[in-house]
Amino acid sequence: MLYELGQHRIELPGSAPAPSADDRLLLWQGGELVSPDENWVQRRSDWPSAQLIHEEFVGLLDGHPYYTAQLDHAGDWPRLGLRDIGLRSETAFMLAARARGLLDWRRQHRFCGQCGQPTMRLPGESAMVCEPCQLRFYPRVSPCVIVLITRGPEVLLAQGVRHRSSGWYSTLAGFVETGESLEQAVHREIREEVGVEVTHLRYQGSQTWPFPHQLMLGFWADYAGGEITPEPGEIADAQWFHVDHLPQFPPGFSIAGYMIEAYRRSWASSDGPFSG
Structure with a gap:
């Protein structure tokens, strides 16, 4: 949780409370959340139980039970994608990610x-x-490291081959391999993707990223040497950017956007993120 930790109480008990008409529902159709009135949460009393498939208990948010289910194919309802939910609320994004993960797990196992x-x-x-x-x-849950490489007032951002059409530059990221520590994964991924070395890793936070089931673990890392060498087939371009002249980067609800913006604010507010 990056922004809203402490604003809400989220509980994940092992057993679900008895169903009631006041339960909140996250209903899915075609991989997106059903939202007849632009609301990502529905009330159980508004939906016949016969329409709910593979219902799962998600957890308690501020004491209220939340459930999720696949909606049968009757009707074509307005829907919201997971990224739409992320733009609304970090807590909503977490619950929707958990709901989607539970339904996928039930279906796949x-x-x-x-x-x-x-x-x-x-x-x-x-x-x-x-x-x-x-x-x-x-x-x-698939752990991934995501890293913002810093060099004083500059940050190293890259554009992936698969995301070149978006025009965004972002941080570097990759899956943690079996047997690796997070720190080992940071050094390996950066070396593989852009060919440089880093030091002084600082953990910045984590975020669920349900595309489909990653847990992103974010770090700042200082540049330690080497020439930028983009990985063929993976990285289309990688450059140093001054924090006052950044390219288009991911939105702030994502941990990539959060880390970039946090570093820019930190540098702007002092002589650097660790001055004084």
Whole structure:
């Protein structure tokens, strides 16, 4: 959580409370949230239970139970994408990401990946279990490091090959490989993507990123040496930019945009982020 931590109370108990007409629902159709009145949250009392498929308990927000379900294909409702939700509220984005992850997990783990037998829901926690194998399957979370490389009043931003049409430059990011620490992943990813070395890593925060199931762990890192060498097929361009003359970069609800803007504000408010 970057902005709203402490503004709301989010609880994730293992067991769902008894359903009631006042429950909040996050309803999905075609991978987007149903929003008949531009509201991303619905009331249970407004939707027949027969229309709700694969219902899951999401958690409690400020004491109110939130559930999620796939809506049957009857009707063509106005919808909001996950990025639309992110622009509205960080808390809403977190709940929507969790809801989407739970439904994907339920759909993808109906059968055991080892023996092929049907799995069963494990009471009291978000887990599917294969009784013959005694294997448990939990909702998938894929850790990723995301790094803003700094050099005094300059930051190193890159444009990915797949995102070149957007015109945005952003921070560098990549998945943490099996067996790696976060710090090892930072050094490896930066070396692979732009060919430079870094030092003095400073953790900045984390954010769920449900495209489809990443957990982004953000760092600032000081430039330590090397010439920028964009990775072929991955990075279209990478440059140093002065914080007063930045290119178009991701919106502030994303951790990439948050870290860039935070560094620019920090530099503007003093002689640098660590002065004094």
